[in-house]
Amino acid sequence: MNLRTIKLKLKRNRPLKMVVLSITVGVITGLVASLFFLFLEWAKAIIFDGILGLKLASPPGEHIISDDNLIHIKTTLYDRIFSNIPQSLLIILVPGLGCGLAAYLVRRFAPNAAYDGTSALVDTFHNKRAKMKLSTAFTKGIASIITLASGGSGGKEGPVAQVGAGCGSYLADKLKLSVKERRVLFLSGCAGGLGAIFRAPLGAAITAVEVLYKEDFESEAIMPCVIASVTSYSTFMLTFGSHTIFNLGEVESFEGFFHIPSYILLALTCSAIGAFYVKFYQFTKEFFIKLKIPTPIKPVVGGMLTGLLALIMPYALGDGWGAIQEVMDGNLTLGFIALAVIVKIVATSLTIGSGGSAGIFGPSLFIGAMTGGCLGSFLHMQFPDNPMVPSITAFVMVGMAAFFAGVANAPIASIIMVCEITGTYNLLAPLLLTSAFSMLFNSKVSIFKPQVLNKFESPAHKGDMTVNILQEIQVGEAVELSQKIKTVEATTMLGQLSQLVRNTEQHIFPVVRQGKLIGIANLDKIRTVMFNQDTYSMLIVADIMEKSVVLKSNMTLYEALGKFLNDGHLELCVVNDDNEVISILRYQNLIEAYHKGVNLHNYDKEDSLHAPI
Incomplete structure (x- = not known):
């Protein structure tokens, strides 16, 4: 069977064509996500350990550089060169320089990329026919590595998803596919990037189709997204293994009505903090837009202010996911956890709102986890050994899903995603309950500004919605x-x-x-x-x-x-x-x-x- 015959068969059989293309996109995004993750972790090691002299914890699933290598980097760079500079000055300056450089790259090579990673995806799908230049996607990816490695507060998931979506869009253009098929491959690339970096193939696929809308999802792309996500995850596994990001150990089971009041209280807390997070982020972004200083200076100021916060709370830098594992293990105090919630909200708003390049997805999970940990620690202090109060680990896990469900209008995605990154479905019932309540309380809130209500409101579906009466x-x-x-x-x-x-x-x-x-x-x-x-x-x-x-x-x-x-x-x-x-x-x-x-x-x-x- 020659190539021409294969092309003819694929052209006549659309389902088979989409399966083949989804697998192709999955392999590509798996390789891209692997390289992104590898470069980011080594860059973080060089800057955090080698220049700043900081040793921040990382979750078990992201600890890919050996302790010996980290010690060698610190000895070679920090001890010999940078230890002569006050550490506090470095912690303030380096994030500012990193955010400034990242913003310059975006302005120079991707001037139309105005949103954070996930918001950019949503905007491109609805308003730009899912057409994204490959150069734009990779520029945002490189800029995000610089931002996060230098200490800017943000997540890597959005940028990886954006690069994956760019690969899907590029492949569709090269094959001269229809706009409808390009949108499917665009979302498949997004799912592939998320599935690999999160090690959560199903959650990533659902996220890609659910995060576009407040009350709807892109049903036509579900199966291609699943195929691409599983393929990408499998490709990622070849290099980094199949372990989950977090290690929960044994998690207590749901005790029904005994635990429901605590989880409803958690949903209310996540909703309130989520609403504040969205408003503060939008306020900060507007503040920097109106700030009368040269545009290239704005991300430098935002980065330096983030570094200033890191002097108070080190986990203000980067995604801070190491703290999530720490609170699950019971190693953090109530005061530290409460401070982490406030500092992360401010640091993320300063980094991204000032023009730094990073995703807002990761910090949302961090804030949710810390909110859950804070409430759980408080209740355990007030009601020790009370059977109606779940474990702190359960509060952390459920808090992640409830918080993200409320601020992103993606309840199903957040539930499955959290189950996959923690490796357990034991708390599925409280995850469903809190996510539902969080969505109910925050129905008018969204961290992703380009999100639309449903397909009727999406420019991408105007043709579909023009009914032939x-x-x-x-x-x-x-x-x-x-x-x-x-x-x-x-x-x-x-x-x-x-x-x-x-x-x-x-x-x-x-x-x-x-x-x-x-x-x-x-x-x-x-x-x-x-x-x-x-x-x-x-x-x-x-x-x-x-x-x-x-x-x-x-x-x-x-x-x-x-x-x-x-x-x-x-x-x-x-x-x-x-x-x-x-x-x-x-x-x-x-x-x-x-x-x-x-x-x-x-x-x-x-x-x-x-x-x-």
Whole structure:
């Protein structure tokens, strides 16, 4: 089987084509995510350990550089060179320089990339036909590595997903696929990037299709996203193994009604802090936009302020995920955890809001985990050994899902994602409960500004939502089947027809023989002949009739419109299966039925959008 035959088969079999393309995108994004992760971890080691002299914990699933190598880096760089500079000064300056350099790269090579990683994906899908330049995606990826490695507060998941989506879009353009197919590959690339970097193939696939909308999801892309995500995850596993990011150990099971009050309280807390997080992030972004200093200086200021916060709370730097494992293990105090929540909200807003390049996905999980840990620690201090209070680990895990569900309007994705990155489904019931409550309390909040309500609101689906009203209405619904139609026999003299015309508003007269339609007499075309006295007794209707274009009552008005346009008449005969005339459809009937259908469709749509819960 040659290449040409394969291409032909794929062209004819769309499901097979999408499977092959999804696998291809998955392999590509798996390799890209592996390189991104590798470069980022080594860059962080060089800057954090070698330049800043900081040793921050990392979760077990992301500890890929040996302790010996980290010690060697610190000894070679920090101890010999940078230890002569005050460490506090380095912690302030390095994030500022990193954010400034990253912002410069984005302005220089990807000037249209105005959003953080995930928001950029949502915006490109809805408003840019899922068309993303590969150079833009890779520029954002490199800029994000610089931002995060230098200590900027943000996540790596959004940028990796953006690079993956860019690969999918590029492949679709090279293969000259349709816009619809490009959107599917775009989301498949996004799912592939997330599936690899999170080690969460199903959660990544659901995230890619759910995060686009507040109350909807991109159903057509689910299976391609699953295929791409699993393939990408498998590719990533070849280098970094299959272990989960966090190590929970044994997690207590859900105790039903005993635990429900605690989890509802957690949902309320996550909702309140989530709403504050979104508002503060948006406020900070607006503040830096209006700040009257040169644009290139803004991310430097944001980065330096983040470094200043790191002097108070070291986990303000980077994604801070090492602290999540620490709080799960019970190694952090209540005061430290509470401070981490506030500092991370401010640090992330400063880094990204000032123009730094990073994702907002990762910090959301951090803040949710710390919120859960804070509430859990507080309740355990107030009610020690109380069976109604779940473990701190359970609070941390459930807090991650509840917080992200509220700020991102992605409850299903957050539940599955958290289960996969922690390696357990033991707490599925409280995850469902808290995510539902969090969504309910924060229904009008979204950290991703380009998110739209549903497909009706998305420019990507305007063509899909332009309903062909005429296709939904049958001819029999637009005419009065009971109306009395004037027909004439083929042998009728022209003089008799002229008498009939005076007593009706019909423009065409069906010509019949033994009750069967054989043609029409069109008044507009025979008027000059019909009223000529010399022809009254010389011609019969059969002499002046023309071929009839007929409709049937079960035809659609869309088909009828085509016949009207081709035939040029303002009236067409409607016949039954025996070719007997049962009615006449006027063009005016069609227009009236169309307007009635449009009004009904708009009413149904408005009713569905504003129906009470």
